[in-house]
Amino acid sequence: MHKPWPNLALAALVMVATLPGRTQGLGLVTEPLLADLQVDRVTYATINLWATLIGALFCLPCGRLVDTLGSRAVVSAVLAALGATVIGMGSAHGLAALVIGITLTRGLGQSALSVVSLALVGKWFTHRLQYAMGVYSLLVGIGFIAAFPSVGSAILTWGWRPAWSGIGWVLLLVVTPLAWLI
Numbered sequence: 001m002h003k004p005w006p007n008l009a010l011a012a013l014v015m016v017a018t019l020p021g022r023t024q025g026l027g028l029v030t031e032p033l034l035a036d037l038q039v040d041r042v043t044y045a046t047i048n049l050w051a052t053l054i055g056a057l058f059c060l061p062c063g064r065l066v067d068t069l070g071s072r073a074v075v076s077a078v079l080a081a082l083g084a085t086v087i088g089m090g091s092a093h094g095l096a097a098l099v100i101g102i103t104l105t106r107g108l109g110q111s112a113l114s115v116v117s118l119a120l121v122g123k124w125f126t127h128r129l130q131y132a133m134g135v136y137s138l139l140v141g142i143g144f145i146a147a148f149p150s151v152g153s154a155i156l157t158w159g160w161r162p163a164w165s166g167i168g169w170v171l172l173l174v175v176t177p178l179a180w181l182i
Contacts, residue, residue, distance in 0.1 A: 004124035004132075007182050011124075012136050014075055015117040016143030017175045019151065020086045020167055021055070021109020024144075026102070028152050032160040037098060047099050048106075055106030062115040071123060075116050075179045082108040083171030090165030120182065 019025035026048070034044055065074045085108055089101030125132040154163035 007124060008121065008132060008136055009139060010178060010182050011117050011120040012139035012143055013175060014079065014113060014120070014179055015136075015140045016147050017079060017082070017171055018109045018113045018117070019144070019147050020082065020164070020171075021105040021107070021111070021113070023110075024148060025109070025151065026105070028148075028155055029160040029164055032155065033098075036160065037093070037095075039095065039098065043095075047095075047102055051099070051103040051106045052110070054103050055108075055111045058107035058111040059115045062112050063119060066116060066119050066123070071116075071120055072180060072182050075113075075120065075182060076176055078108055078112050078116055079171055079176040079179050082113060083168045083173075083176060086168030086171060087165050088168075090161045090163075090168060 030044065033039070034041065039047075062074070082105065085101060085104040089097075089105060092098050092101050121132055121136050122129065151163065151167065154166060157163075158166075
């Protein structure tokens with residue numbers, strides 16, 4: 001019989017992996033990114049607004065893709081794409097690269113990966129869903145509590161580009177293979 005409880009921790013990890021695409025994740029790199037790329041705050045805010053709105057469209061196909069292709073394939077593909085995007089954004093130079101990087105991190109991270117993570121819990125738990133969502137929410141909270149200061153510290157220690165690229169590599173080489181276990 002399939003035991004979904006161990007997968008609950010992986011689903012929570014997948015939600016924490018959305019950090020680069022979330023406002024608080026991008027907020028960690030905003031100031032050094034603006035200084036490095038010489039972008040003013042209004043331009044960045046406009047890019048971020050449109051990236052968030054366009055990125056929200058990434059949510060739409062997620063449920064159908066999970067139903068059609070399966071959880072493992074979709075979560076792994078989205079994680080790998082987000083990891084590659086974060087790595088690419090870490091080496092971005094110029095406004096066009098910034099627009100593409102932020103739009104894809106918003107779309108893949110904040111939007112698509114969030115939907116997929118939540119869908120996993122709903123698919124695995126037909127009974128005791130409320131309890132499972134409570135445990136999931138607790139694990140996600142703990143994960144973000146650990147991730148946010150860790151990423152912030154890495155940015156202060158190594159700079160935004162190496163830290164951001166490092167996050168991308170962790171997504172590709174650690175979280176994606178773990179998600180394949182789902």
